[in-house]
Amino acid sequence: MAEPSVNPLAEPLPDGIVPAEVIARTEKRWIKMMAAMLLIMLVVVVATGIAGAMHPPSNVEVIDPTTLHLRGEFVESNLGAASEPDGSVTVRLIAQQYEFVPRCVLLPAETPVMFRLTSADVVHGFLLPSTNVNTMVVPGFVAEVRTRFANVGEYAMPCHEFCGLGHHAMWAHVRVVPKDRFANPTAVQRANCE
Numbered sequence: 001m002a003e004p005s006v007n008p009l010a011e012p013l014p015d016g017i018v019p020a021e022v023i024a025r026t027e028k029r030w031i032k033m034m035a036a037m038l039l040i041m042l043v044v045v046v047a048t049g050i051a052g053a054m055h056p057p058s059n060v061e062v063i064d065p066t067t068l069h070l071r072g073e074f075v076e077s078n079l080g081a082a083s084e085p086d087g088s089v090t091v092r093l094i095a096q097q098y099e100f101v102p103r104c105v106l107l108p109a110e111t112p113v114m115f116r117l118t119s120a121d122v123v124h125g126f127l128l129p130s131t132n133v134n135t136m137v138v139p140g141f142v143a144e145v146r147t148r149f150a151n152v153g154e155y156a157m158p159c160h161e162f163c164g165l166g167h168h169a170m171w172a173h174v175r176v177v178p179k180d181r182f183a184n185p186t187a188v189q190r191a192n193c194e
């Protein structure tokens with residue numbers, strides 16, 4: 001007498017073993033969730049890049065870090081904020097262990113501002129929270145960032161690349177004032193906030 005043949009795959013599984021079709025369904029659900037998250041992040045990156053100008057700076061410009069103080073646009077008398085003929089403002093800064101020179105920059109609101117920075121020694125970071133300004137300052141290169149301050153006020157400017165033992169104390173400030181209170185700064189004014 002032959003036993004009735006039973007398909008072992010059709011038998012109920014022992015406790016604790018999840019059926020293959022349940023696993024397949026769960027995995028498909030996770031794949032859909034991951035694809036949706038990637039899509040959302042991609043949209044955020046593109047939208048902030050276009051609307052808020054939040055993107056990595058693309059400027060590539062080399063400079064000799066050993067002669068910054070001797071000649072060229074980063075000599076001490078040329079640092080700080082300067083008004084341009086087209087009404088915009090250019091700010092030149094040097095990052096060095098453990099300070100930014102100058103330590104405070106006065107700027108007008110609602111005006112195109114271009115920051116140009118370079119490092120005199122090691123890699124530093126340049127960040128203005130609540131704006132699109134965020135870049136590395138690499139010795140030998142000029143970092144260039146364009147922004148426009150919508151709000152007046154004091155912006156803290158921390159170095160955000162670890163640059164040595166005094167890194168935590170490396171801060172500067174940007175003070176943004178109403179446009180009509182900003183005049184083309186004199187040689188002394190351009191390097192402080194008074």
Ligand SMILES: [Cu+2]
Nearest residue numbers: 159161163167
């Ligand atoms: Cu630092």
